[in-house]
Amino acid sequence: MGREGCVGVHDRTVRSGGGSSAALMGTYARLPVAFVRGEGTRLWDDTGRVYLDFLSGIGVNNLGHCPPAVVAAIREQAGLLIHTSNLYRIPLQEKLAQRLVEGCFADRVFFCNSGAEANEAAIKLVRRYTQERDKGRERLQSGRFEVITAINSFHGRTLATLAATGQEKVQRGYDPLMPGFRHVPYNQPEAVERAITPATAAIMVEPIQGEAGIMIPDDGYLPALRAMADRHGLLLVLDEVQTGLGRTGRMWCHQWSGITPDIMTTAKSLASGLPMGACLATEEVARSFSPGSHGSTFGGTPLVSAAALATLEVLLDQGVLAGVEAKGAYLLDRLRALQQRHEMVKAVRGRGLMLAVELNSPAEEILGVCLSRGLLLSCQMGTVLRLLPPLTVTQEEMDQAVAILDGVLTDSY
Ligand SMILES: Cc1ncc(COP(=O)(O)O)c(C=O)c1O
Incomplete structure (x- = not known):
């Protein structure tokens, strides 16, 4: 997914607390990316980069973008x-x-x-x-x-x-x-x-x-x-x-x-x-x-x-709900395999397609690196990566997301 090399941009913007427009009230620490198009699990930003959306607008785009x-x-x-x-x-x-x-x-x-x-x-x-x-x-x-x-x-x-x-x-x-x-x-x-x-x-x-x-x-x-x-x-x-x-x-x-x-x-x-x-x-x-x-x-x-x-x-x-349990079990399994490989992962849990990877250390930095490699997640309570992919997510997309996370965790030691 995406191009490499945006690590750090995320941190700068988050820490500055700034938005992209001085006319907005400062209620959000927005990430430095603006999306212009979405289809299924994929989002495109204003430079043409493609991302895998495993947050679904915080559990909103459950049928993927623009069903x-x-x-x-x-x-x-x-x-x-x-x-x-x-x-x-x-x-x-x-x-x-x-x-x-x-x-x-x-x-x-x-x-x-x-x-x-x-x-x-x-x-x-x-x-x-x-x-x-x-x-x-x-x-x-x-x-x-x-x-x-x-x-x-x-x-x-x-x-x-x-x-x-x-x-x-x-x-x-x-x-x-x-x-x-x-x-x-x-x-x-x-x-x-x-x-x-x-x-x-x-x-x-x-x-x-x-x-x-x-x-x-x-x-x-x-x-x-x-x-x-x-x-x-x-x-x-x-x-x-x-x-x-x-x-x-x-x-x-x-x-x-x-x-x-x-x-x-x-x-x-x-x-x-x-x-x-x-x-x-x-x-x-x-x-x-x-x-x-x-x-x-x-x-x-x-x-x-x-x-x-x-x-x-x-x-x-149209069968979307019927597929969620099996997809969730598959993704949970893949995340548990990640846990075996990375000491940094303290716990993995989930039900259906509502999943979490809890780290032993702050997750905010990991989140920024995931973004820079084209994967959208959220960070909860400081140490938890939350995954809420669209319920229409495919096995291939789940494999891609886990591979990105695997690479990010590997490079974070
Ligand atoms: C469990 C729960 N209740 C209520 C809300 C608030 O929803 P809204 O942001 O649409 O007001 C949220 C939002 O994340 C939520 O997760």
């Missing part, structure tokens, strides 16, 4: 009707909601524009449902509103979702944080049990922690949380923004565990790169959202809904 069926649906819909607002019926949105609830626990969907907004909707729904349910129950009049979430979780960057997020670096500088969240260690059901108080309304976790470096809990974790939620009259909210839509080899990651949540959120790859989030819930819980209780100008526009419907058709009806 033809989605491009065609967007083109067609853009020529018919882009936006009307949610003051009117949107048949494509209704069709999409139907498609999403088929084959999962949910009965109803609320559409928005991002993962954070989907989680905002979930948190608001928890409060509204709990307050309505407990109305008249004198003992609980003080109000249950707290949500127990996990340390190192990531739920978004709005004021509520950053308070839900269990990472100090995301919260720094935004005091006072919104009240109503308690953070406990991940993958420890007993820590959740200990944190429950008369004010607790819900437990909210990611089925696999993505931003924390692909932390996969024990098989018994989600069932234990489900049982606990039932015992204490709490809602179980699963943030499937990163794990959902086939990423782990099942449509929804929690389907590996045999339990169902009361509320689930999704976003990322839902519309193949057009912004869309969704909050799904059971009928009993969803009923608490009545007209005027929540809303979004852009949520579920005809254009984005058309893109999402085309995305689901390719994912579910």
Whole structure:
């Protein structure tokens, strides 16, 4: 992939903290590359270099770049009707909601524009449902509103979702944080049990922690949380923004565990790169959202809904989802072989095509060298290389990516 010899450019730009335009707010330490075209797993930059994209726009381009069926649906819909607002019926949105609830626990969907907004909707729904349910129950009049979430979780960057997020670096500088969240260690059901108080309304976790470096809990974790939620009259909210839509080899990651949540959120790859989030819930819980209780100008526009419907058709009806488990097993195997050869690799883990290579040393430098050799990954928590290739990735592309990583690790001693 690509040309050799860009090592170091990456570091310079990252450390300077600069963007390419002084007119942008400095919220990102952007890498010194600008892409102009994409097709499948490949991206081309503005100098014509080609890269293997094993990050998929952070788990968004799950069907690869510019999947033809989605491009065609967007083109067609853009020529018919882009936006009307949610003051009117949107048949494509209704069709999409139907498609999403088929084959999962949910009965109803609320559409928005991002993962954070989907989680905002979930948190608001928890409060509204709990307050309505407990109305008249004198003992609980003080109000249950707290949500127990996990340390190192990531739920978004709005004021509520950053308070839900269990990472100090995301919260720094935004005091006072919104009240109503308690953070406990991940993958420890007993820590959740200990944190429950008369004010607790819900437990909210990611089925696999993505931003924390692909932390996969024990098989018994989600069932234990489900049982606990039932015992204490709490809602179980699963943030499937990163794990959902086939990423782990099942449509929804929690389907590996045999339990169902009361509320689930999704976003990322839902519309193949057009912004869309969704909050799904059971009928009993969803009923608490009545007209005027929540809303979004852009949520579920005809254009984005058309893109999402085309995305689901390719994912579910054209066999993409069916291939994820085997592809993931293959890539995990190849990465484990890398671990055997490189002492620098501390651990390799993954489920489906959500994988991590944890190093004994900082991963940021390795990431920069991978970029210079034409491979896109991300660095989590300082030492973890995260791989989120498109679900359409081929065996040849996986071999190429592993070969690049192998070479980078070899040259890094
Ligand atoms: C698990 C999880 N929840 C929520 C979010 C926030 O999504 P967005 O950036 O679309 O607001 C992310 C983003 O990475 C995520 O991984």
